Amino acid sequence: MRAQPIGRLGRVDRRSWLGKVRDAVDSLVKHSPSRFAILIFASLIVLFTVLFSLPIASADRQVTPLHDAVFTAVSVICVTGLATVDMATHWSPFGNTLVFIGVNIGGVGVLTLASILGLVISRRLGLRAKLIAASDSNPSRIHVGPVSERQAIRLGEVGGLLATVAISALVIEVTIAIGMIPSMLAAGYDAWHSFWYSFYYSAMAFTNTGFSPNPGGLEPLVGDYWFQSLLMLGVFLGSLGFPVIFALARAWRHPHRWSVHVKLTLTTTTILFVAGAAMFLLLEYGNPKTYGQLDAGPTVFQSFFMSMMTRSGGFSTIDMHDLNGSSLLVSDMLMFIGGGSASTAGGIKVTTLAVLFLAAFAEARGAPSMEAFGRRIPRDMLRLSVSVVLWGATIVAVSSIAILQITKQPFDYVLFDVISAFATCGLSTGLTAELPPEGVYVMALTMFMGRVGTVTLAAALAASQRRQLFKRPEERPIVG
Amino acid sequence: MRAQPIGRLGRVDRRSWLGKVRDAVDSLVKHSPSRFAILIFASLIVLFTVLFSLPIASADRQVTPLHDAVFTAVSVICVTGLATVDMATHWSPFGNTLVFIGVNIGGVGVLTLASILGLVISRRLGLRAKLIAASDSNPSRIHVGPVSERQAIRLGEVGGLLATVAISALVIEVTIAIGMIPSMLAAGYDAWHSFWYSFYYSAMAFTNTGFSPNPGGLEPLVGDYWFQSLLMLGVFLGSLGFPVIFALARAWRHPHRWSVHVKLTLTTTTILFVAGAAMFLLLEYGNPKTYGQLDAGPTVFQSFFMSMMTRSGGFSTIDMHDLNGSSLLVSDMLMFIGGGSASTAGGIKVTTLAVLFLAAFAEARGAPSMEAFGRRIPRDMLRLSVSVVLWGATIVAVSSIAILQITKQPFDYVLFDVISAFATCGLSTGLTAELPPEGVYVMALTMFMGRVGTVTLAAALAASQRRQLFKRPEERPIVG
Ligand SMILES: [K+]
């Protein structure tokens, strides 16, 4: 008789059913965090599709067509903000509550998943250590060693992180919502609607979703600079990403203690915000359909608003259909870049772009390594960034070709809505709402690939470090 | 009295005026090869602008407007093939001769300059060594050492290279031209026109320019598979690049002796050629304006023809204006990629794209280094490739925004013509010919930046290697 099998059996027997599930999830999180993320996202989308299909979810108590239910579920869980139905009128109060809960799960869940994944890729530091590492300049982050079993992630840690993120999100959303109520009352809504719309808009801002609850959307609120500024603040905080929010909350008075990730995200975000606003100002100030009839002050403010919203917010005070082609292209670029890593924003992420430019600058200076804020950026970050950009470009290209071929609509509108879907921005030229069912499914897939893909790809790639057994001779092709 | 100044003065005095110029050029080539290339290009463009402006250059003996003369000069010297005037009827025989000479200087000159620059970037090996190195798997190429004064390039070597390239170009162009004469005769042209058109088309194919000398262009020759195949052969050889042609000429029976550069160029070119044709077939077989009325065989052939020509040839048997939006996007991507390094083709070059994908594959496999055909690709190639792509994307974006704002034309046509200009492809939706003068100058600048920039950028960047005096601490941002 051998002791081991019995011992193992005995241990399994002592465990509860819940314990087994817990072990399985623990194992999945530990061994394949990217598959875990994809599984979670897919399950949420299936669940919300079923819920949105229920007659009680729609205002007219009819079953919502499958493609619209799928699209809404994906758009909500991926915090995109694109819609194939009128979000303000199609859904019942139950449906609207689903949307509200869905974007919070999607937004906060993404923050958490991304943080978990970011953690796994960073050589499996302990979770707390990783969060501190990513948010200030603690030297432990620099440590790269073999993976210790004890440092691997446990489900308990995931729960703790989820709670931290949820509480932060709640505090920010409630604060902004309270600030919005006076604006809603001033716009003529009654007390209950002012309350509900404020919380809805606040959640839509922080989660970077961009749905409007009221018929007419932002129109009754355009020119209310207090309200628009609160929207921008919510979008801005959400798009920075959890590690940056965490760092700012801990050490906003001490910029020298911020990590390179925080500095890089803030710098790139600021540059894109100002440059985007300048471009919209330059290209649209003379367009009679957009800013042409506004005075100088409002034009400048709305340009900044537009610049912030293209980076993933998805709210707009003008019709994207009326923009000049040049502004559509500028928006395409800003949307594709998106927000910060581990944020509610989409796109390839600002740090990805920053790493590409740091590489080009290093190349131009003939410097041996990429540098930012007095730190070297490891060489493998460039490879990871290139992979993310290639992934994004491939999805946008394939999806655009498919939508172009299905609809035969003008390329500028197709490209705009496809990039908006990929980067989960939510701005639309109106094309998405007019798509036939097969186009709706293509767009839903684009949102899913853009949101889940970009978040998990970097993690999956970076986690698959493999040791090389032998070294091949080196050879240099010619490029350029 | 000190000896040295007198000695130096004495040496200078003994030198002829020509010797001084030679020394200056030698010094420029050696110390700043990219500035040398830009200077040569700019001088040629100024010279050809003056020549094209002369009344004897135009068929009606009028002075050609400056913007048209500048555009034609840039288009000819950069072997683009875009036109703002009707190339078949606007120019006199003298003008047509200028075009013929111009594309050969531009095409052959680019090959040579690119080779010189490629040589400088490759740690300044001797010129012959470099050519051999880039074209077969001679181990000397792997040597990376300090720059020896004796290994620096001398003007004499440049002359030798120019002669080699010119003779190769001549042999290829004459062979193809002779093959085309029967087709021209069969199409009903007289002996002289058949001869002239054959040489013109052959030169336009090998230099990847894409102008047509006869009114009606390729129309009388569509369906002549022999002629179209010769055109494709010329474009194909020109777009491979000199190092690859050199390797194939030396060792076409021995693929195992080819360098990674040769293998990478041939593989990527083949993949893009077949994939492009498959996409055009799929997206256009049902389009009544393009391949809709053709049978299966001709549709397949014309799809391959189209795929080859988008990669920089610039000839077309169908009107780009009639393509589906999806096919325009596929063409945009193929044009942007372009042909081989040190070739008459434009774009970011196939090896640049290949390096990006090799990096992504290495990342996905978790391998520590990029590999292709049993060789490691040095890490710094990725940085160089990223720089070239960012340069290309920036030019296309800025130029597209400018043209969109100037013309307010549909984005698909603007993007197509701008990428065609950047990648010196020469296909057009008809937009370029309709541009106002300021748009013509933007497009001319785009061609110049695309052609000269991409060729010299890689060299300028790679040449500026600098030693780092101290090492900064490493820190890892989050991307994706
Ligand atoms: K959004």
Ligand SMILES: [K+]
């Ligand atoms: K061309």
